[in-house]
Amino acid sequence: MARLVIVSNRVASPKERGAKAGGLAVALREALNKRGGVWFGWSGETQVDPPAEPKIFRSGKVTYALQTLDPEDQRDHYAGYANGTLWPLCHYRLGLLNFRRTEWEGYRRVNATFARALMPLLKPDDIVWVHDYHFIPLASELRALGFEGRIGYFHHIPWPTPEVFLTLPSHAALVRDLSRYDLVGLQTEHDVRALLTYVSSEARGWIAPGGVVGLRDRRFRVATYPIGIDADAFVRDAQAAAGSEDEERLEASLAGRALAVGVDRLDYSKGLPNKFAAFGELLKSHPERRSTVTMMQIAPFSRGEVAEYRALRRELEELAGSINGEYAEFDWVPLRYLNRPFQRATLAAIYRTARLGVVTPLRDGMNLVAKEYVAAQNPEDPGVLVLSRFAGAADELSGSVIVNPYDVEGMADALDTALSMPLDERRDRWRANMDKVARNTIHRWCESFLHDLSGVDDYGADVEPVGSPPPAKKPRSRR
Incomplete structure (x- = not known):
């Protein structure tokens, strides 16, 4: 069984047990304990000229890796682009949307920082599961550093319709970033339709049965995984x-x-x-x-x-x-x-x-x-x-x-x-x-996503640029 690597903005402390830990934290920790793996995220701390390497400690079969950020980078990334731009956009509050190029650059800079810190911890056959809008570009950054393993992304908040998404100046770049994942999970069928409509109408990609998407030189899948509770x-x-x-x-x-x-x-x-x-x-x-x-x-x-x-x-x-x-x-x-x-x-x-x-x-x-x-x-x-x-x-x-x-x-x-x-x-x-x-429990949600991500070699691969779906034969595995 491949090792699991989870990336999220905040990392649940292994000291949080039972009622103190949220259902998502419990389910992700269970998956990590089952497979063994790494939980990587922000330490919650900022420091001028922070160390390039994350703080690392172990608890059972799980390695926790916490990255400290530069204060300006953290502001641009978290309060700036993630929560000042993407959050209102995805919740259809365009009057509250603030887009600044400096914050967009800071957002990408933090994703690049996270990728550089995470890359030395990865093994070629790891399964990487990235959580939420803070880290949409992370797969692009990891691919640029040479990671060829399976990477999945789950978007916990709504995905906006194309008419709303197009108001974002960086919309095309974000969807190109999504294409570097192998599996993109969304909460509802409405969210899936919204993203696939954008891909087909604006990005000029193609959609095959089962939510398989072709965009430029990439093939990936978009699917619904409604999250539940314990x-x-x-x-x-x-x-x-x-x-x-x-x-x-x-x-x-x-x-x-x-x-x-x-x-x-x-x-x-x-x-x-x-x-x-x-x-x-x-x-x-x-x-x-x-x-x-x-x-x-x-x-x-x-x-x-x-x-x-x-x-x-x-x-x-x-x-x-x-x-x-x-x-x-x-x-x-x-x-x-x-x-x-x-x-x-x-x-x-x-x-x-x-x-x-x-x-x-x-x-x-x-x-x-x-x-x-x-x-x-x-x-x-x-x-x-x-x-x-x-x-x-x-x-x-x-x-x-x-x-x-x-x-x-x-x-x-x-x-x-x-x-x-x-x-x-x-x-x-x-x-x-x-x-x-x-x-539809949190455990079923977790198992379903990881099961599908484990099989992405059937559709997640680099392909020649095309304008229509390729033949139906199974593409050659990367590994």
């Missing part, structure tokens, strides 16, 4: 939360009222102002709901160095204050707005208690909170998931109440409908959702 683990956490101190405290604070819960990183893609406005509209247009339902929004603050995130935080604080100021009673606060993270066990207790899970991003690659909420429910008395049609999870979770997050009044009516839903309908909707959550 469903069994989350069900166990939720069952353990029943009767726990956290659940009892929460129930006592609600005083018999229904709970609607949202858990999102504080980000403009999550549609939090619209969600707050919809809850305020519910209380305005359905006055019988006043003092009968409480909204809890957990939104840990992130990317404080980005001005748009600081402005969003102020906007939400003002909206929460306005709603509470208008509708609160001496024994009821309508909206509980919390800016800190909680342990998974506490979240499981909150999800299990909540009559509504409210997941209404303006655009999201998948959104695992939606799946966690479903997994946490009591099968005998489940809550209802209110879900944005623009979350990738909406493709799978058909039992949800699907809403348009741009329609505030429509969301308010959907919240009212969900609060009124009879038990039999709630059970039917939950079962339809839970079947998908239990089937």
